[in-house]
Amino acid sequence: MRRRLVQLFEQEADFEVMAVRDGAEALRVLNEFDPDVITLDINMPVMDGLTCLSHIMVQRPKPVVMVSSLTQAGAEATFEALHLGAVDFIHKPDGTISRDIARIERQLITTVRAAAGARIRRSRGLATRLPDRRNSRVTRAEPALPSLPRDKLGIVLIGVSTGGPGTLEEILPRLPAGFPWPVVVAQHMPSSFTGVFARRLAALCELTVSEIARPTEMEGGNIYIARGDADVLFSKTGSRLVALSAPSSNQYLWHPSVARMVESAMHVLPAERLVGVQLTGMGDDGAKAMADLRAHGGRTIAQDEATSVVFGMPGELIRLGGADSVLPASGISSQLKSWLISTTSQPMSRDVRNGSR
Numbered sequence: 001m002r003r004r005l006v007q008l009f010e011q012e013a014d015f016e017v018m019a020v021r022d023g024a025e026a027l028r029v030l031n032e033f034d035p036d037v038i039t040l041d042i043n044m045p046v047m048d049g050l051t052c053l054s055h056i057m058v059q060r061p062k063p064v065v066m067v068s069s070l071t072q073a074g075a076e077a078t079f080e081a082l083h084l085g086a087v088d089f090i091h092k093p094d095g096t097i098s099r100d101i102a103r104i105e106r107q108l109i110t111t112v113r114a115a116a117g118a119r120i121r122r123s124r125g126l127a128t129r130l131p132d133r134r135n136s137r138v139t140r141a142e143p144a145l146p147s148l149p150r151d152k153l154g155i156v157l158i159g160v161s162t163g164g165p166g167t168l169e170e171i172l173p174r175l176p177a178g179f180p181w182p183v184v185v186a187q188h189m190p191s192s193f194t195g196v197f198a199r200r201l202a203a204l205c206e207l208t209v210s211e212i213a214r215p216t217e218m219e220g221g222n223i224y225i226a227r228g229d230a231d232v233l234f235s236k237t238g239s240r241l242v243a244l245s246a247p248s249s250n251q252y253l254w255h256p257s258v259a260r261m262v263e264s265a266m267h268v269l270p271a272e273r274l275v276g277v278q279l280t281g282m283g284d285d286g287a288k289a290m291a292d293l294r295a296h297g298g299r300t301i302a303q304d305e306a307t308s309v310v311f312g313m314p315g316e317l318i319r320l321g322g323a324d325s326v327l328p329a330s331g332i333s334s335q336l337k338s339w340l341i342s343t344t345s346q347p348m349s350r351d352v353r354n355g356s357r
Contacts, residue, residue, distance in 0.1 A: 023052025154273030159258030161281025163309025174333035258286025291322025
């Protein structure tokens with residue numbers, strides 16, 4: 001596998017590659033080679049990937065892309081790596097290496113290129129041990145929001161890719177129990193990872209968190225994670241709003257597709273009962289759909305550049321003029337709570353002076 005990765009990257013004219021056999025050797029050569037990106041297998045002899053990653057993030061922080069197997073154990077270890085500060089992960093082929101790596105080689109190259117320009121997130125574990133006065137106001141406990149009547153139920157639609165797990169772990173636990181609208185998350189991720197991710201978030205959040213693996217009625221007080229390698233669609237029967245996990249469509253490049261999720265929601269609910277949130281990620285998935293949502297009367301938030309690991313997705317929404325608010329990750333939950341409080345008492349309106357709602 002290591003030899004095949006070297007061959008793949010050396011085919012690109014602008015890559016200079018060094019390969020090492022284990023984590024201990026990686027730490028020894030880190031200073032002399034000074035890489036822009038490190039790809040790191042989780043399972044290695046002498047020193048495993050998670051131990052090596054923790055040393056890298058303390059001694060010489062670099063963008064790290066984990067090479068992970070598509071198993072539950074691989075998913076759990078990958079989320080721990082993202083928690084420690086890894087930028088992203090790629091799938092380690094489990095079958096015939098030459099055949100399987102050819103199938104994902106473009107994804108490998110694209111992911112590593114994006115990681116080279118990514119911002120390194122500080123480990124959440126470290127963040128919890130160090131005081132951060134800047135976030136002290138937004139992390140204090142707040143009272144639960146009142147529920148909306150069923151005939152006014154809406155949806156918060158979140159699109160996210162590279163850097164998403166850590167960003168979502170910063171935003172979603174700050175939503176209080178009783179949050180009146182369901183929250184649906186389309187995080188680009190394989191199907192073997194999304195169930196594990198939902199369970200991880202459930203342990204952190206006051207809201208109930210589940211994966212959309214079957215037709216699921218949307219209810220306030222819940223966060224729903226779109227199943228990986230599929231797309232989420234919505235249907236409405238009377239007052240019942242249901243989310244469905246549909247086979248991925250070739251018309252969309254990434255899955256779960258943010259664009260398809262937002263487009264489907266706009267078919268079943270008026271735009272003023274939808275809020276779109278575009279978070280960190282490479283590419284532009286969902287940007288045009290969320291800009292259309294705003295143009296039709298919905299609300300949108302784009303994560304700011306300073307807190308995005310990769311600014312592609314939120315940056316494209318901003319470029320299209322489709323963001324009502326541009327906020328750091330730490331301020332997004334507060335904005336959602338503020339907007340949802342206002343919808344219980346008065347219609348949404350645009351402030352023409354500054355473009356906010």
